[in-house]
């Protein structure tokens with residue numbers, strides 16, 4: 001049996017190491033992952049800052065020592081359980097607060113738009129997500145996902161534009177700075193694979209994102225290299241990020257070295 005002590009709720013729960021399901025009433029969820037997520041959300045809401053301490057899943061005497069892990073989305077990525085998008089969303093949560101303005105530069109099917117909306121939505125409706133995609137189909141998909149997932153009041157906080165992301169400054173008001181500008185590049189999953197993001201406009205959009213970014217804000221790019229043109233786009237972004245002044249910008253990437261076609265996540269943080 002695995003005993004987990006919640007450092008926030010100050011309560012313990014027992015989980016089965018075989019099934020990873022709760023066998024005694026857990027403090028806040030039915031699996032360790034949900035439990036950790038709930039703890040982090042609780043901490044963010046009450047302390048207005050991310051929960052950064054590692055939470056070790058320590059096993060009791062009867063469990064295998066290998067059970068001892070740090071359950072975290074970034075750790076999940078390293079151990080091959082989590083996708084690049086999950087890592088990106090985790091990092092976004094570290095910078096985005098309710099009430100913020102954020103920009104989804106590539107709405108696609110709306111998963112990232114929805115994740116961002118959940119981070120910025122607040123009772124006073126001051127949070128705002130600006131979403132861009134050049135395909136009407138993508139904006140329809142995004143709108144439908146929001147209809148299914150959030151209240152009409154929350155959906156009002158999302159503004160969708162069928163224009164190239166390089167033109168984001170045409171619609172985001174001059175006085176509004178974004179805490180996050182997110183790019184999830186390539187083609188629309190389930191859509192036309194020949195309609196892809198292109199290096200020239202992506203770099204223009206990254207420059208626009210730099211100008212629209214608040215101090216302490218983040219530009220995030222998930223870059224796909226498995227389709228034609230993907231590697232060239234990745235090279236252009238890497239080149240762009242590598243040249244930013246280190247006094248003002250911190251640029252890093254997550255890349256799976258032994259899966260050359262796996263997506264690469266690039267973060268550009270404005271200090």
Ligand SMILES: C[S@@+](CC[C@H](N)C(=O)[O-])C[C@H]1O[C@@H](n2cnc3c(N)ncnc32)[C@H](O)[C@@H]1O
Nearest residue numbers: 106107108109110111112133134164165184188
């Ligand atoms: C990988 S998908 C985005 C996935 C999406 N964020 C999601 O959560 O489902 C890439 C999207 O970028 C869009 N796109 C391509 N070029 C663009 C451009 N210049 N400006 C804005 N969107 C563009 C495509 O139409 C496509 O829907």
